[in-house]
Amino acid sequence: MIFATTPSQTVGPYYAIGLPWPDGPCVVPAGTPGAITLTGTIYDGRGAVIPDHLIEIWQADPDGRFADLRGAGPGGPSRVEGFRGFGRAGAEVGDGSYELLTLKPGRVPGPGRRLQAPHVDVSLFARGLLHRLVTRIYFADEEAANAEDPVLQSVPAARRGTLLAQPRAGGYGFDIHVQGPHETVFFAV
Amino acid sequence: MEQRDSGGVAWSDPGETPIAYLREGAGAHPPLDSPAYKSTLLRHPREPLLYLPQTLTEITGPALGDAARIGALDHDLTRQHAGAPIGERLIVQGRVFDTEGKPLRGTLVEIWQANSAGRYLHKHDRWEAPLDPNFSGAGRCLTDDDGRYRFVTVKPGPYPWGNHHNAWRPAHIHFSLLGRAFTQRLVTQMYFPSDPFFPYDPIFNSVRDERARERMVASFNVHETVPSWAQCYEFDIYLRGPAATPFEEEL
Numbered sequence: 001m002i003f004a005t006t007p008s009q010t011v012g013p014y015y016a017i018g019l020p021w022p023d024g025p026c027v028v029p030a031g032t033p034g035a036i037t038l039t040g041t042i043y044d045g046r047g048a049v050i051p052d053h054l055i056e057i058w059q060a061d062p063d064g065r066f067a068d069l070r071g072a073g074p075g076g077p078s079r080v081e082g083f084r085g086f087g088r089a090g091a092e093v094g095d096g097s098y099e100l101l102t103l104k105p106g107r108v109p110g111p112g113r114r115l116q117a118p119h120v121d122v123s124l125f126a127r128g129l130l131h132r133l134v135t136r137i138y139f140a141d142e143e144a145a146n147a148e149d150p151v152l153q154s155v156p157a158a159r160r161g162t163l164l165a166q167p168r169a170g171g172y173g174f175d176i177h178v179q180g181p182h183e184t185v186f187f188a189v
Numbered sequence: 190m191e192q193r194d195s196g197g198v199a200w201s202d203p204g205e206t207p208i209a210y211l212r213e214g215a216g217a218h219p220p221l222d223s224p225a226y227k228s229t230l231l232r233h234p235r236e237p238l239l240y241l242p243q244t245l246t247e248i249t250g251p252a253l254g255d256a257a258r259i260g261a262l263d264h265d266l267t268r269q270h271a272g273a274p275i276g277e278r279l280i281v282q283g284r285v286f287d288t289e290g291k292p293l294r295g296t297l298v299e300i301w302q303a304n305s306a307g308r309y310l311h312k313h314d315r316w317e318a319p320l321d322p323n324f325s326g327a328g329r330c331l332t333d334d335d336g337r338y339r340f341v342t343v344k345p346g347p348y349p350w351g352n353h354h355n356a357w358r359p360a361h362i363h364f365s366l367l368g369r370a371f372t373q374r375l376v377t378q379m380y381f382p383s384d385p386f387f388p389y390d391p392i393f394n395s396v397r398d399e400r401a402r403e404r405m406v407a408s409f410n411v412h413e414t415v416p417s418w419a420q421c422y423e424f425d426i427y428l429r430g431p432a433a434t435p436f437e438e439e440l
Binding site: 008070086122 | 212213216217218219220221226228230231232233234235236238239240241242243245246247249250251252253258264279281286288289290295299300301303309310311313314325326327328329363365369371372374375376377378392397400401402404405426427428429430431
């Protein structure tokens, strides 16, 4: 027998009393060698910032290994000390921005036994979002890997740029537009 | 099955990771564009969602069951302050399953809610109902080996909001479930049976199918109700389970 899933509902405007953690934005502990920041701003369909958003990321470590619950994945679990693989930021700082501390992921296998380009999976939650939005962060300076990534190449060329984080002091910048002329590509997973 | 192979690399997986998760039909979750809920207007994508194959990144998930994250009283929202909060004391419990009915153990369940007067302990909540100095309204726990979770709390009150004239949210508790893989992540709301505000609430009714809406409504359990102490509501949650047949491109 197959059961139906419980439907999704919005996090609403008051998620901040329950979801943010003090160490949420730290995919790795502060001071981890090679750590980078992922920073950006979330915008609505009129270009106004969305201050009441919660962003979560999940990714491999620089060796392409995951800090998976069950140690699943090729090569076993991550061997990077303190690497959690998961980050959550929802500080409601007011200007719609977020900041996460992480390591740049390595390449992991993908469809058709091709290697994927380095990427970070993203879930976005907010008041007004009845279901999470899923997107992926790729890295603009990984041109060769991006050119052969099966997921990125499946995205129409004109919209691919919305998935590319741009190098910035200390890390990368990645804005999300949930609607409008610069609308980010979102996925059904 | 020969499918425990992704990208030609051996797995260290002890056998619990499905190679792919069920893809849900269009009606399983509310449409992002739900005009009756006005906040969706500028916050839903206009472009269609693109197909994301379920690769390793999507079928793995974090281990956040560390003791440091779960405090001893995090599951009991009535014992987080010096005194007891005002309101009807409730036990809210249930099990977390996948769509094959398999219990999901060790998954993080986080809840947040208004107090018994319908007021959240949040700087932007301006509803003129009293805050309760003995109630913060947030809890977390991990499911046990049978997928069970259990919270003690007070019944949240309904509250007015600005969506339309005389709009009130039905009483609800917010639930966040991490699941065991990125694909299983779910945020939802638990409602109480026969709430008079159901017919008028655009968030509850954003789920178009009546049977699907019922899956967000807890049931009163008299047998687990503790005499002279607390009413019990049961709320089972189903997250996506393994796909019967993985799509070719995901192998």
